[in-house]
Structures are given as C-alpha cells and as structure tokens.
Amino acid sequence: MDMKIIINTLKEKGYKITAQRKMIVSILIEQKDNLISAYFINEECNKRHEKANISTVYRNLDVLVESDLLHRFIDDDGNALYKLKCKDSHHHHLICTVCGKTEVINYCPLEKLQALSLEKSFILTHHKIELYGYCKKCTPQ
Amino acid sequence: MDMKIIINTLKEKGYKITAQRKMIVSILIEQKDNLISAYFINEECNKRHEKANISTVYRNLDVLVESDLLHRFIDDDGNALYKLKCKDSHHHHLICTVCGKTEVINYCPLEKLQALSLEKSFILTHHKIELYGYCKKCTPQ
DNA sequence: GTCAATGCAAATCCTTTGCAACTAA
DNA sequence: TTAGTTGCAAAGGATTTGCATTGAC
Numbered sequence: 001m002d003m004k005i006i007i008n009t010l011k012e013k014g015y016k017i018t019a020q021r022k023m024i025v026s027i028l029i030e031q032k033d034n035l036i037s038a039y040f041i042n043e044e045c046n047k048r049h050e051k052a053n054i055s056t057v058y059r060n061l062d063v064l065v066e067s068d069l070l071h072r073f074i075d076d077d078g079n080a081l082y083k084l085k086c087k088d089s090h091h092h093h094l095i096c097t098v099c100g101k102t103e104v105i106n107y108c109p110l111e112k113l114q115a116l117s118l119e120k121s122f123i124l125t126h127h128k129i130e131l132y133g134y135c136k137k138c139t140p141q
Numbered sequence: 142m143d144m145k146i147i148i149n150t151l152k153e154k155g156y157k158i159t160a161q162r163k164m165i166v167s168i169l170i171e172q173k174d175n176l177i178s179a180y181f182i183n184e185e186c187n188k189r190h191e192k193a194n195i196s197t198v199y200r201n202l203d204v205l206v207e208s209d210l211l212h213r214f215i216d217d218d219g220n221a222l223y224k225l226k227c228k229d230s231h232h233h234h235l236i237c238t239v240c241g242k243t244e245v246i247n248y249c250p251l252e253k254l255q256a257l258s259l260e261k262s263f264i265l266t267h268h269k270i271e272l273y274g275y276c277k278k279c280t281p282q
Numbered sequence: 283g284t285c286a287a288t289g290c291a292a293a294t295c296c297t298t299t300g301c302a303a304c305t306a307a
Numbered sequence: 308t309t310a311g312t313t314g315c316a317a318a319g320g321a322t323t324t325g326c327a328t329t330g331a332c
Binding site for chain 2: 295296297298299305306307
C-alpha cells in the first residue's frame with residue numbers, strides 16, 4: 001500500500017492531510033513489514049523536521065485503523081503494535097519475536113474452523129491466527 | 142482441573158496455601174470456561190468473607206500462569222483475561238465476544254503451519270489460533 | 283470561514299512495586 | 308523460625324481526554 005492510495009482513502013473519508021499525518025504514514029511505509037509501536041513512531045517523528053505529539057500519533061493511528069488501512073496487533077504485554085495492511089486477500093502472519101518483522105502466510109483453514117464452530121453452535125465472526133518465532137536474520141545459531 | 146490438583150502443584154513448587162490463594166482458585170474454578178479479569182476476581186473476593194487486595198489477586202494470577210495452571214489471554218483492548226487450563230492435549234479456543242465463554246476446539250493445522258514457516262525460513266516457536274463469535278446463548282436472534 | 287487536527291498538560295486505566303506486618307509450614 | 312504472602316499506598320506505563328490554538332480546504 002503506497003502513500004497515494006492511503007492519502008486518497010483518507011481524503012475520501014473527509015480527513016484533512018496534515019504534515020503530521022503524512023509523516024506518520026511515511027514512517028509506517030518505511031517500516032512496511034515491521035510491527036512498530038506508537039512510541040517508536042513518535043521517536044522517529046522527533047528525529048525529523050516536523051515533530052508530532054504522542055497524542056497526535058495515537059489519534060492518527062486510530063484514524064488509520066478505522067479506515068481499514070492499518071493493522072493493530074496487541075502483544076503479550078497488552079501493548080499495541082502497528083503495521084500497514086496490504087490489500088491482498090485474507091491471510092495471516094508470521095511474527096518474529098525478536099525484531100517484529102512479519103511475513104504473510106497465504107493459508108487459512110477457514111472451512112474447517114467454520115465447520116467446527118457450527119458443531120458447537122458458535123457463530124464465528126472473526127479469528128486470529130498468529131505464528132511466532134524467529135525470522136531468518138534473528139534465528140539463534 | 143480441580144482444586145486438589147492445583148493446590149498440590151503449588152505446594153510442590155514451594156508455594157504456601159493461603160486463604161486468599163484458595164479463594165482466587167475457587168473463583169476461577171467456578172467460572173471454568175469463562176474468561177475473567179483480575180478486576181472481576183477482586184469483586185468476587187469482596188463479596189466473600191475473606192477479601193483479597195487487587196495486588197494480591199495479580200500476584201496470585203502470575204503464580205498460576207507461571208505454574209502452567211492458568212491461561213492468560215490479552216483482549217483487543219490490551220487487558221488480561223484468565224481461565225484455568227485443562228490438561229488436555231494441544232488445542233485452541235472458541236471465544237464468545239459477548240459473555241467471554243470459551244469452548245475447546247481439538248483441531249490444529251500445525252503440520253501445515255510448520256511447513257509454511259520453513260518455506261519462509263522462519264523458526265516457529267509458538268502460535269495463537271483464536272476464534273471469536275457468539276456462543277449459543279449470546280447469538281442475536 | 284469552518285471544522286478538523288494539533289499540542290500540551292492532566293487524567294485514566296490497568297498493572298506493578300516497595301515495604302512493613304503477618305502467617306503457613 | 309523463616310521464607311513466602313499480604314495489604315496498603317504509591318508508582319509506572321500506555322493510552323486517552325479537555326481545551327485553547329492552529330491550519331487545511
């Protein structure tokens with residue numbers, strides 16, 4: 001997902017394009033497959049000409065999530081991590097527990113899960129499949 | 142998992158059995174398949190003869206998680222929810238988003254996931270498969 | 283000009299910690 | 308006796324909010 005598509009989507013939804021908003025999006029684009037925190041984005045902002053307050057960062061991340069442009073993960077400590085969505089079909093992620101890098105897995109046992117849910121009289125609305133481990137770079141020798 | 146097994150496991154690990162500890166475990170047993178918060182447990186404690194401070198609740202939940210007796214979920218708001226483990230084989234959960242009730246799904250596409258991870262040179266250490274929806278009771282008409 | 287977005291400081295919520303007093307074994 | 312446990316109050320850390328000011332369109 002590139003800057004133009006994101007900006008256009010936001011404009012269509014009536015959001016204004018501010019310097020802070022563009023900067024936050026460009027940081028997310030740079031980090032593409034890496035899960036990053038609001039704090040990390042804020043630090044990156046501080047390194048640049050236009051700073052953005054941490055509450056501005058949070059507000060912008062909320063806008064992006066609500067606009068279905070951004071994926072919010074919650075880690076085991078309960079903290080939010082973010083990564084831009086790709087417009088691919090339904091998929092899940094491999095997540096490196098060392099560096100936060102993610103990779104897409106184009107596999108989902110949805111039919112099987114649906115069938116099992118029905119057996120239990122559960123109506124399935126959504127699901128989470130997350131695979132954790134070491135990416136190539138971070139694999140211990 | 143019943144009280145006796147839990148108490149014995151804790152004793153074996155050198156933990157003492159206090160009134161608060163027993164009360165917290167019995168509340169978890171009563172709620173069996175329901176995901177509950179530390180706050181909920183604290184409120185239940187307050188209704189009974191022996192109260193337990195919220196920090197005591199958290200400390201006891203930590204002990205139970207570390208002893209592999211308790212499952213800690215993190216919800217989409219980043220808050221922790223708990224439920225006693227069952228000693229069954231590897232499995233995943235259906236989770237009702239209304240009442241927190243869970244049901245065990247004895248299915249895991251582990252082989253497939255392992256194979257896909259290897260293709261990406263990822264070493265898989267653990268994974269999360271969580272199915273969300275409405276349980277029978279909470280299904281909207 | 284108007285309404286959304288920002289910065290700042292304060293507030294909130296959940297969770298953790300330090301420490302003195304207590305208690306199970 | 309003595310190490311683990313508790314209660315209390317205070318601290319922490321991530322996230323949110325109120326409000327006056329600013330800025331995009």
